[in-house]
Amino acid sequence: MNKKSIRDIDVKGKVVFTRVDFNVPLKDGVITDDTRIRAALPTIKFLAENGAKVLLASHLGRPNGEVVEELRLNAPAKRLADLLGKEVKKVDEAYGANVKAEIDAMTDGDILVLENVRFYPGETKNDPELAKEFAALADIFVNDAFGAAHRAHASTTGIAHEIPAVAGFLMEKELEVLGKAMENPERPFTAIIGGAKVKDKIGVIENLLDKVDNLIIGGGLAYTFAKARGLEIGKSLLEADKQELALSFLKKAEEKGVNFLQPVDAVVADGFGEDVPRKVVPITEIPSDWEALDIGPKTVELYSKVIAESKLVIWNGPMGVFELNAFANGTKGVAQALADSDAYSIIGGGDSAAAAEKFNLADQMSHISTGGGASLEFIEGKVLPGVEALDNK
Numbered sequence: 001m002n003k004k005s006i007r008d009i010d011v012k013g014k015v016v017f018t019r020v021d022f023n024v025p026l027k028d029g030v031i032t033d034d035t036r037i038r039a040a041l042p043t044i045k046f047l048a049e050n051g052a053k054v055l056l057a058s059h060l061g062r063p064n065g066e067v068v069e070e071l072r073l074n075a076p077a078k079r080l081a082d083l084l085g086k087e088v089k090k091v092d093e094a095y096g097a098n099v100k101a102e103i104d105a106m107t108d109g110d111i112l113v114l115e116n117v118r119f120y121p122g123e124t125k126n127d128p129e130l131a132k133e134f135a136a137l138a139d140i141f142v143n144d145a146f147g148a149a150h151r152a153h154a155s156t157t158g159i160a161h162e163i164p165a166v167a168g169f170l171m172e173k174e175l176e177v178l179g180k181a182m183e184n185p186e187r188p189f190t191a192i193i194g195g196a197k198v199k200d201k202i203g204v205i206e207n208l209l210d211k212v213d214n215l216i217i218g219g220g221l222a223y224t225f226a227k228a229r230g231l232e233i234g235k236s237l238l239e240a241d242k243q244e245l246a247l248s249f250l251k252k253a254e255e256k257g258v259n260f261l262q263p264v265d266a267v268v269a270d271g272f273g274e275d276v277p278r279k280v281v282p283i284t285e286i287p288s289d290w291e292a293l294d295i296g297p298k299t300v301e302l303y304s305k306v307i308a309e310s311k312l313v314i315w316n317g318p319m320g321v322f323e324l325n326a327f328a329n330g331t332k333g334v335a336q337a338l339a340d341s342d343a344y345s346i347i348g349g350g351d352s353a354a355a356a357e358k359f360n361l362a363d364q365m366s367h368i369s370t371g372g373g374a375s376l377e378f379i380e381g382k383v384l385p386g387v388e389a390l391d392n393k
């Protein structure tokens, strides 16, 4: 990496504005997965142990520039204190006189969690005034928020133009692992794209077609392709205005000699839930009033064979509604194939990682990235603004 990291600077006695990605899933105010907090611990510990005054800044959810009580950073701050076994203070603002007073009261090695940066409208607009307010708090900026590195926001890029800016250990590790895999990808190189964020993910496919040998489609994404090919998809997930695009990808794949794999069968359901009527049908026979909620067993077999022959696999997005056991087999089958293969396996995206956890296969994957969108954009070959803004070596 040609960017400076916290290894390259002296932090003793310095106030360090550290951007982390504490955007963790919450249910009724309780953190259901603290992976991202644990992933930031090496940087936080390093800074504290080396005598920095550590400010931690993060977004949580998408509060759209307003204070949303449930999205305060209190729960992540509390979890961090538990994980560190050390006092962690939290303030209810992210800049200004009150925050400055708290900083003045800190001693070297103390940790202070700031409020959700997305409570301020300037954050996502990358407002230079807000960036200056953040910068005014600190001597150094550390970006360890790989999961938000594809966002050009005030706390990820704006501040980096104001004070010395370096990468944290998590940022460094993610870039190193993903960079190594993509530099000279081992082949066959396979990408598996699924999930429900059809709009977000469909654009990624175009760039991936320039890189991969096999592109596997699953999850809700598959049915826009099926519909575009003229198949009946019933009530399955559809992004109607993306059908032309889907067809153009199929054409591009053919021109490039990329093996584009789509489901050959599906588990369809009459309703949504564990106990609704369901059956396996060929992809050409989805009943007009049923919904496809998982890939079928023949598809799992087909995909597993391709995975077994691959040397590098990136996986983003589950193959079906894996949260319900009735529709989990497709995702489980693909995860198992990945676990069994010798391929270097990279998983990105909260739900895919959660699926690997659910099936107890997470520790058999080569790398589980803390960033879904960020890892996809990196693999596409895009420059991540949060990285670009850091100081060069």
Ligand SMILES: Nc1ncnc2c1ncn2[C@@H]1O[C@H](COP(=O)(O)OP(=O)(O)O)[C@@H](O)[C@H]1O
Pocket: 194, 195, 196, 197, 198, 218, 219, 220, 221, 237, 292, 293, 294, 316, 317, 318, 319, 320, 321, 322, 323, 348, 349, 350, 351, 352, 353, 372
């Ligand atoms: N066939 C399908 N129809 C509807 N939803 C689906 C289907 N397949 C997968 N999903 C849903 O997609 C969600 C995950 O999508 P997404 O957020 O895009 O993935 P990730 O977080 O891994 O990037 C899961 O909650 C899952 O239930």
Ligand SMILES: O=C(OP(=O)(O)O)[C@H](O)COP(=O)(O)O
Pocket: 021, 023, 061, 062, 147, 148, 151, 349, 350, 370, 371, 372, 373, 374
């Ligand atoms: O959860 C995140 O993204 P991801 O679901 O793509 O991994 C990051 O925290 C970025 O959040 P954002 O997509 O609201 O900017």
